[in-house]
Amino acid sequence: MPAASPRRPQIENHPEFDLEAAHLSGTVAAMLRQIEFWEDRERNAGADLETSVIMADEAGEHAAMLSPHVHHPYFGSLKVRVGGREQTLYVGKHAFQDVKGPHHVVGWDSEVGSLFYTQELTWTPRRGGKGTIRRRRQLDVMQKRLLRVTDLYDDEQGGDTGGREEVLLRRLNEGSTAGMRDVVETLQPEQNEAMRFPAGTPVIIQGAAGSGKTTIGFHRLAWMTNAERGVHRARPEACMVLMPNRVLAAYAARILPELGLDSVNVTTPESWAVGLLGLEKLEVTDRTLTLLLTDRDNTRRALAWRKAKLLGDARMLDVVRTHLWHKWIGALRGHALSEALEVPGRGLVTFSLDEAALLEILRTVFAQDSLDGYRAAFRREVEERALEALRVPEEHQTGVLRQLSTPLTTLLGRVFASTTPVTETRRLLSSPEALKASSLLTGREIQLLQTDPLSGIPTPRRAHADVTELPLMLAMQAFMGGIGRAVGRTLEPFDHVVLDEAQDYSPLLYALLGRATRQGHLTALGDMNQGMHGYKGPNTWDAVRGVLPGAQTLTLSRTYRSTRQITELGARIASTYNRAADVQGVDRDGAEVQRYQGGNELELIARAVKDAQAAGHTNIAIVTRRGLDAERLSEALRDFDTDAQPITTQEHRFKGGLVILPVNLAKGLEFSAAIVASADTETYDDSTEYERRLLYVSASRALHWLALVSAGQLHPLIA
Numbered sequence: 001m002p003a004a005s006p007r008r009p010q011i012e013n014h015p016e017f018d019l020e021a022a023h024l025s026g027t028v029a030a031m032l033r034q035i036e037f038w039e040d041r042e043r044n045a046g047a048d049l050e051t052s053v054i055m056a057d058e059a060g061e062h063a064a065m066l067s068p069h070v071h072h073p074y075f076g077s078l079k080v081r082v083g084g085r086e087q088t089l090y091v092g093k094h095a096f097q098d099v100k101g102p103h104h105v106v107g108w109d110s111e112v113g114s115l116f117y118t119q120e121l122t123w124t125p126r127r128g129g130k131g132t133i134r135r136r137r138q139l140d141v142m143q144k145r146l147l148r149v150t151d152l153y154d155d156e157q158g159g160d161t162g163g164r165e166e167v168l169l170r171r172l173n174e175g176s177t178a179g180m181r182d183v184v185e186t187l188q189p190e191q192n193e194a195m196r197f198p199a200g201t202p203v204i205i206q207g208a209a210g211s212g213k214t215t216i217g218f219h220r221l222a223w224m225t226n227a228e229r230g231v232h233r234a235r236p237e238a239c240m241v242l243m244p245n246r247v248l249a250a251y252a253a254r255i256l257p258e259l260g261l262d263s264v265n266v267t268t269p270e271s272w273a274v275g276l277l278g279l280e281k282l283e284v285t286d287r288t289l290t291l292l293l294t295d296r297d298n299t300r301r302a303l304a305w306r307k308a309k310l311l312g313d314a315r316m317l318d319v320v321r322t323h324l325w326h327k328w329i330g331a332l333r334g335h336a337l338s339e340a341l342e343v344p345g346r347g348l349v350t351f352s353l354d355e356a357a358l359l360e361i362l363r364t365v366f367a368q369d370s371l372d373g374y375r376a377a378f379r380r381e382v383e384e385r386a387l388e389a390l391r392v393p394e395e396h397q398t399g400v401l402r403q404l405s406t407p408l409t410t411l412l413g414r415v416f417a418s419t420t421p422v423t424e425t426r427r428l429l430s431s432p433e434a435l436k437a438s439s440l441l442t443g444r445e446i447q448l449l450q451t452d453p454l455s456g457i458p459t460p461r462r463a464h465a466d467v468t469e470l471p472l473m474l475a476m477q478a479f480m481g482g483i484g485r486a487v488g489r490t491l492e493p494f495d496h497v498v499l500d501e502a503q504d505y506s507p508l509l510y511a512l513l514g515r516a517t518r519q520g521h522l523t524a525l526g527d528m529n530q531g532m533h534g535y536k537g538p539n540t541w542d543a544v545r546g547v548l549p550g551a552q553t554l555t556l557s558r559t560y561r562s563t564r565q566i567t568e569l570g571a572r573i574a575s576t577y578n579r580a581a582d583v584q585g586v587d588r589d590g591a592e593v594q595r596y597q598g599g600n601e602l603e604l605i606a607r608a609v610k611d612a613q614a615a616g617h618t619n620i621a622i623v624t625r626r627g628l629d630a631e632r633l634s635e636a637l638r639d640f641d642t643d644a645q646p647i648t649t650q651e652h653r654f655k656g657g658l659v660i661l662p663v664n665l666a667k668g669l670e671f672s673a674a675i676v677a678s679a680d681t682e683t684y685d686d687s688t689e690y691e692r693r694l695l696y697v698s699a700s701r702a703l704h705w706l707a708l709v710s711a712g713q714l715h716p717l718i719a
């Protein structure tokens, strides 16, 4: 399907087209008038110069925020009746109040905006009474021009018109772009419900590949930043989105400006973790995965799997805490604090804490369990006690604390700073005694942690940590130095955290992220059936709910990404390992899946590329099994007049056009057309479930056009 042309034709398909076109012109004019007013500094003047500057700056900001929306003020309307009065509300990406006329626009993320997306026909307005929906109408607008009017629901035409599906299909037929797009105009009812699930509740959104999980996660974040969310409102700069790799993070981040989320931090769990540990240079390995893919010894594979699972077990949080408790009690032994402090007006007074008092403070600190770590909490507690014991008047408190600072820092250094989270994690794991202290682990589990099934897998030369150890190191960090969002030198909880590919996060990591964010402000997006890294993830969403009190699981049941032909092929692969593979796709017809087999693979791939281009596609991916294959093919394809940009490291970015990339980096990305290279059993071993899962990922990247290529026979699942 060719990409939509930028100048779509105007379709005067509706009896009210002219009326709507006139209303649109009126809205555009009203917006331009308002912007002009805001930009006129003379008119935004206050009583004095300072007030005038502030007012003019604020007005300038309003103008800058509204300006990008003038060319597309709204995309839909609602005819409603409230208390016997009928009114039409226009819904857009940005709310607009027309002070001098009737051309208001309500925001898509407001409470009333929600009515555009639901199936509900009545609602209770804030002011009470009863509201009835009489009509929902989609308005395609481009460059200030009305293109098309489609009624989605109209009680005068007998209710549902089928228009919502029609609008959705038109949108899905468009070509892909180099970044994730917003779906504000075509949000579907079940997606709308998941997106607006009451703020302050942790939400797990479960849905098959292409059901819009990632997209909806970003929309939920945008919804969370609306002032209507009250105490739950999130500031974009205080939010974080975790994506599985940096290529996908950059691709997804392109959705941010459209949703007004420019300053959200989109990163990977590994980058976030090593940043928090202060070890940016640390290399993160996944040796369990290497072993699972290369070792044929089933006992060793099972051992590695079980050990990885145990390292990410939620109980580990308390194993770590108990370990630190014992360690710090030991470190406090023999210590005391006694310092003569000058309190103005009272001369030198002595503040003392003996060993028992210090232990009591440690106990208090453990009970408080504060976000910024036990060392900082210990310091605060000692300082508070000093000020209280010496009854220091408020105006002298800073001076007294300054005097206490050096001896206190020395004490804290001796007790808390004798180790780092990385070292202490390894010390804990190698000590059966320390692992026993919490009584949370069984003897067999402690034994399992002493084994090293990965000994045959090489480690890098430079400092490294394995992904399976990282959550434990983060737990150590959480208690020692704190966990959260770094603001200058202090830590604050995130306003909201979104996790993509959430089936690959261990319960321990969930528990830690729960600590790092405001209570109830976590959105997890995942598909239990798409897990590629079961050894790192939870067995079920129940395990996640166990560590996130009150968490709700919501399910998206429809998939949107691909044509019927591509969705059916994917379902065939997935059904071999996943009984729930039978998902409901949007029934969108497209080209037959193309098969190229037998002969020179380079020639076949080059031909597939030409065919995809001839079918009108520009964003095309050649998907390989490994990074090395992508590099090799990218070179060799030049001889066949095919220039595919390789994306083989996390530093590469997808900028559109023809690319070649390995399946692990393709996950989460999508293209108008995709070509699966070496789609055979030599490359994707039919007897290994993991390989079949990879084949599924490769074959499910295309929106419209899919080709399968093999120099020999195609894989039996797709032949």
Ligand SMILES: Nc1ncnc2c1ncn2[C@@H]1O[C@H](COP(=O)(O)OP(=O)(O)OP(=O)(O)O)[C@@H](O)[C@H]1O
Residues within 6 Å of the ligand: 168, 171, 172, 181, 183, 186, 187, 188, 191, 207, 208, 209, 210, 211, 212, 213, 214, 215, 216, 527, 530, 560, 561, 667, 668, 670
């Ligand atoms: N309501 C919608 N309107 C239009 N397009 C939609 C809608 N919902 C989802 N899509 C499109 O479907 C595709 C898949 O969305 P997305 O990548 O968010 O799904 P996902 O569930 O995260 O997939 P995966 O599990 O494969 O990562 C995207 O192209 C997205 O724009």
